[in-house]
Amino acid sequence: MRALKTAILSAALALGLAGAAQASEAVHLDKQNWPHSGVFGTIDKAAAQRGFQVYKEVCSACHSMRLVPIRTLAGIGFKDDELKALAAGYEVQAGPNDAGEMFMRPGLPADRFPSPFPNDNAARAANNGALPPDLSLIAKARVGGEDYIYSFLTGFEDPAPAGVNLMPGMNYNKVFPGHQVGMPNILQPDGVTYADGTKATVEQEAKDVSTFLTFVAEPHLDERKQMGVKVILFLLVLAGLMYASKRKLWSTLH
Amino acid sequence: MAQAQASKFKNPLVNWIDSRLPIFTMLDHEYNHYPMPRNVNYLWAFGAIAGIMLVVMIATGLFLAMQYSSHTSLAFDSVERIMRDVNYGWLLRYVHANGASMFFIAVYIHMFRGLYYGSYKAPREILWILGVIIFLVMMGTAFMGYVLPWGQMSFWGATVITNLFSAFPIVGDPIVTLLWGGFSVDNPTLNRFFALHFLLPFVLLGLVILHTAALHVCGSNNPLGIEPKGPQDTVPFNPYVTLKDGFAVVVFFIVFAAFVFFMPNYMGHPDNYIPANPLVTPAHIVPEWYFLPFYAILRAIPDKLGGVIAMFGSIALLLVLPWLDTSKVRSCKFRPIYRQFFWILAIDGLVLGYAGAMPAEGSWLLIARIGTFYYFFHFLVLLPVLGKLERPLPLPNSISEAVLKGGAHAKPMEKA
DSSP: OHHHHHHHHHHHHHHHHHHHHHHTTOOOOOOOOOTTOSSSOOOOHHHHHHHHHHHHHTGGGTOOOTTOBGGGGGGGTOOHHHHHHHHHTSEEEEOOOTTSOOEEEEOOTTSBOOOSSSSHHHHHHHTTTOOOOOOTTTTTSSTTHHHHHHHHHTOEESSOOTTOOOOTTOEEESSSTTSEESSOOOOOTTSSOOTTOOOOOHHHHHHHHHHHHHHHHOTTHHHHHHHHHHHHHHHHHHHHHHHHHHHHHHHTOO | OOOOOOOOOSSHHHHHHHHHSTHHHHHIIIIISOEEETTOOGGGHHHHHHHHHHHHHHHHHHHHHTTOOOSTTTHHHHHHHHHHTSTTHHHHHHHHHHHHHHHHHHHHHHHHHHHHTTTTSTTOHHHHHHHHHHHHHHHHHHHHHHHTTOBHHHHHHHHHHHHGGGGSTTTHHHHHHHHHTSSSSSHHHHHHHHHHHHHHHHHHHHHHHHHHHHHHHHOOOOTTOOOOOSGGGEEEIIIIIHHHHHHHHHHHHHHHHHHHHHOTTTTSOGGGGSBOOTTOOOSSOOOOGGGHHHHHHHHHSSSHHHHHHHHHHHHHHHHTHHHHOOOSOOOGGGOHHHHHHHHHHHHHHHHHHHHHHSOSSHHHHHHHHHHHHHHHHIIIIIHHHHHHHOOOOOOOSOHHHHHHTTOTTOOOGGGO
16 A cells, blocks of 8 residues: 555656646736535536626627637526527628628527627727737636636726836736736726626626636536546445455455 | 367357467466466556556547547637537547546656666566657657647647757758648648647557567566566466456546546646647747656756757666666665665656746756756666665565565565
8 A cells, every 4th residue: 555655646746747837827816716616616607697798798899709609608597598589689690692692690599609800900900909819718728717817807907006117008907917908997896787686896797707707618617527526436436346356355365 | 280279268259269369368368367476566557557548548539539620720629619519528638638647647657666666677678668669659649639739838839849859960950841841830730740649549559569568478577576486476467466456547547537527627738728829929838747857858958959869868768777777686675775866866857847847047947957967867877886886685585475474675665
């Protein structure tokens, strides 16, 4: 068993290296208690729905979410008819038709969320040269994940701290690398009116949209963890049986 | 003249086949009756674990390849399609991505076990050399696999690593052009990396078969490092070792599952969820964790060609390890001085790995240089010299004597 312990210890040390790779880039994040963290954590669907509202009414003016089909929202509790109605609210380019022309049609749940700009250059031209990143995977594409998104959205300071020389059109943010970001402080108190009556503080909006973006980056998060619990329970029982049989077998050796 | 071989199997079909192609006799001989030293500990399970990980990787990789597109404009999105829309695609991909790390963990433990117990010494030199070649091919396969999702780290990792070859005079640039299939990392690079990433695991499978064949010629080493003297020193592989290895595999899978289901992106880099962009360089380009010690060696040398030679040399010298170690005693249990240097080497590997993840400047660069120096010093100076100077402890007469009587010399290795 000692050898086994050594093996486990070496594996643990080796894995520590991966953490080290990320620690080198850490900034101080305002860490939140997410209902979806931990082994049994699941996405807070009500929060994710509110977060979708924030995305739709605020973020989507500049940010695309090009990898996410509208039907994905079934995972946070949207019903079929709600999805159809929601999708129909978007205009999607289709075609070519019999005359060889592209045309616009109402969206379907199978369509992906339409992007606000036709291409990156158009996005830059409209945003003072800055490219608003696609949000499909943003919760997995930043060190700190949803904590980073929350800290970023609540981390604007206006006016910028003394001694910071902001470039024209830039805004000061505590956690953004370099602290100068093209995006303005967009979340405002009561910037959205939540259908469920939740008070829309900046912190609430940031938390909701971070939950939503975690969901769209990892739509199978709940399913994955639930399967994981079953798999590990199964393996623990199997390991117990294997160990008992091994002990019994080897005890016959003398 | 052409007479079917006699076969001992009762099942007529098995008997018919075996007398024409004695594959069942071979399997029976190699996996039922194969004598394993009875004192092997759980570190000996990591060979079997590594073999199973190779099978897991080939199986998941096959189904991922059915859904993946190896074109720069489609690769990133096709991986996301696997994650979102393919049935259990997220599971396949997370098992494959974390499986690579788990495969390396198993192989690193397997290698350090070989180093500690002197498993590379005569008559197991070819067995060890095949293992080093497997390690090299694994590294190439893993590197090319990491390029396939075509994220930022894929692209920039590929750029940095392929550019290493340009350090060689005269042949360097043509090699890089050949690797790229052009004059920059682009679509032809991705295409050939995908083709090679699909091919190399089967090369690995062949090498693993050779590795196992070489193992079964001289038999497994054991913690005492002395050869079994007869049946009292061994147990038949099946059921004794199959059950013991089976238990170890299940425990290993628990750790594996914990990563796959609860922290699937822990061992990856967030930048790889950003599509590759040749115009934007990430702040820190870091390879996957299993390459970090070698990356630290590469960056520790101030000269590019020197760094590349040191990095490849650090692996190449493992090929001649059986001749660098001059001690006749295999197991560190009986080498009181070398045992301590073994642990320094293990720590050195971890320190180099940590330094490889840090920016190559200031004290981390110094630490990486000290670590690099020790690595080469250990293999090129300590091993040859210690074998001559060190006075090993007396070896037990036989495995069964040491195991059954708890012989005074069979101290647990943690006493070091």
